[in-house]
Amino acid sequence: MKLGIVGLPNVGKSTLFNSLTKAGAESANYPFCTIDPNVGIVAVPDERLKLLGDMYQSKKVTPAVIEFVDIAGLVKGASKGEGLGNQFLANIREVDAIVHVVRCFEDSNIVHVDGSINPARDIETINFELIFSDIEILDRRIAKVAKQARMDKTLAKELELLEDVKAHLESGKMARTYEVPEDEDKEAWFASYNLLTAKPTIYAANVAEEDLANDGADNANVAAVRELAAAENSEVFVICAQIEQEIAELNEDEKAMFLEDLGLKESGLEKLIKASYSLLGLISYLTAGEDETRAWTIKKGTKAPQAAGKIHSDFERGFIKAEVVNYKDLLEYKSLSAAKEKGLVGTEGKEYVVKDGDVMLFRFNV
Numbered sequence: 001m002k003l004g005i006v007g008l009p010n011v012g013k014s015t016l017f018n019s020l021t022k023a024g025a026e027s028a029n030y031p032f033c034t035i036d037p038n039v040g041i042v043a044v045p046d047e048r049l050k051l052l053g054d055m056y057q058s059k060k061v062t063p064a065v066i067e068f069v070d071i072a073g074l075v076k077g078a079s080k081g082e083g084l085g086n087q088f089l090a091n092i093r094e095v096d097a098i099v100h101v102v103r104c105f106e107d108s109n110i111v112h113v114d115g116s117i118n119p120a121r122d123i124e125t126i127n128f129e130l131i132f133s134d135i136e137i138l139d140r141r142i143a144k145v146a147k148q149a150r151m152d153k154t155l156a157k158e159l160e161l162l163e164d165v166k167a168h169l170e171s172g173k174m175a176r177t178y179e180v181p182e183d184e185d186k187e188a189w190f191a192s193y194n195l196l197t198a199k200p201t202i203y204a205a206n207v208a209e210e211d212l213a214n215d216g217a218d219n220a221n222v223a224a225v226r227e228l229a230a231a232e233n234s235e236v237f238v239i240c241a242q243i244e245q246e247i248a249e250l251n252e253d254e255k256a257m258f259l260e261d262l263g264l265k266e267s268g269l270e271k272l273i274k275a276s277y278s279l280l281g282l283i284s285y286l287t288a289g290e291d292e293t294r295a296w297t298i299k300k301g302t303k304a305p306q307a308a309g310k311i312h313s314d315f316e317r318g319f320i321k322a323e324v325v326n327y328k329d330l331l332e333y334k335s336l337s338a339a340k341e342k343g344l345v346g347t348e349g350k351e352y353v354v355k356d357g358d359v360m361l362f363r364f365n366v
């Protein structure tokens, strides 16, 4: 599961990426590896892990991780090949969700490709390139399906869907706001197009330091981003990439002091990482013990055996049952047996849908 960091050139994407990978690496002491200079594995901040790890005095605490990809800036005309545009668009096609960085900070030393700070225009520039690229994909598919539909009447239905999605995009809207008809075929077709504008998106409004304390409330640029995002049901996070980069250099204590000075409880980055995780439809269940306390990533809606399979395929194959306790109950009663006495530990079978924050113990037999 990967998120791509997308935006115009020089808006702070790499600055954000660097602080993400660095903070992720340090805050949770996760040995992040750079797969490629542009891909970073980032630990998902999770206070539950620390609390459970302390309770069990775990030798090791292992967070969940997600991947971020730093994608080079897109410019107007990218979908027509401007500025290596097609290559960058191909990079975006490979990610599962998008963090769209929008410049909301003033700084005459940092060049803006279009000469002024104007988030609404900037977002539109990027989104139009994504839309153009998607229309091209649809056109190719339409040509193919139209040809086949002459022989195969069942394809008329897909052709109709394609034309409908295309019309939606041509009206300047993103595919993610298109309401896919409730029909198994149509849902599967739509998913198979892998449209850029269908990918879930978070807008990251990159502000100056002074706008952080009140979450950009006094910044008209941020307001513009919020308005645009609201229209497509996307979330907005206010960050200051430059400050985040500085914070990423600090140790835990220094960081806490620094954030307090800024009037913040949590860095914007931490909020952004958590939101990105949930944007991907991911949740964590936990395992806890003396050897290791760990967060395991699953998709929302995953049942117990498949969740167990994240640990080892034997756990899934030989799944018998799971003991489940919410992390809060475990923390409150300080041991599994005490929580059990209170009747707070459930015994669940194959149909149990695992919840975020469940602490799981699997019984299996192979």
Ligand SMILES: Nc1nc2c(ncn2[C@@H]2O[C@H](COP(=O)(O)OP(=O)(O)OP(=O)(O)O)[C@@H](O)[C@H]2O)c(=O)[nH]1
Pocket (backbone or CB within 6 Å): 007, 008, 009, 010, 011, 012, 013, 014, 015, 016, 071, 072, 073, 074, 105, 106, 107, 110, 206, 207, 208, 240, 241, 242, 243
């Ligand atoms: N004042 C200020 N400058 C910033 C901030 N974020 C980034 N910058 C500066 O803006 C310049 C561009 O930042 P990058 O992170 O390299 O921008 P980018 O979006 O990755 O640019 P491309 O890779 O060229 O598309 C750098 O000089 C940064 O130091 C910020 O929050 N405030």
Ligand SMILES: [Mg+2]
Pocket (backbone or CB within 6 Å): 013, 014, 015, 070, 071, 072, 073
């Ligand atoms: Mg960059």
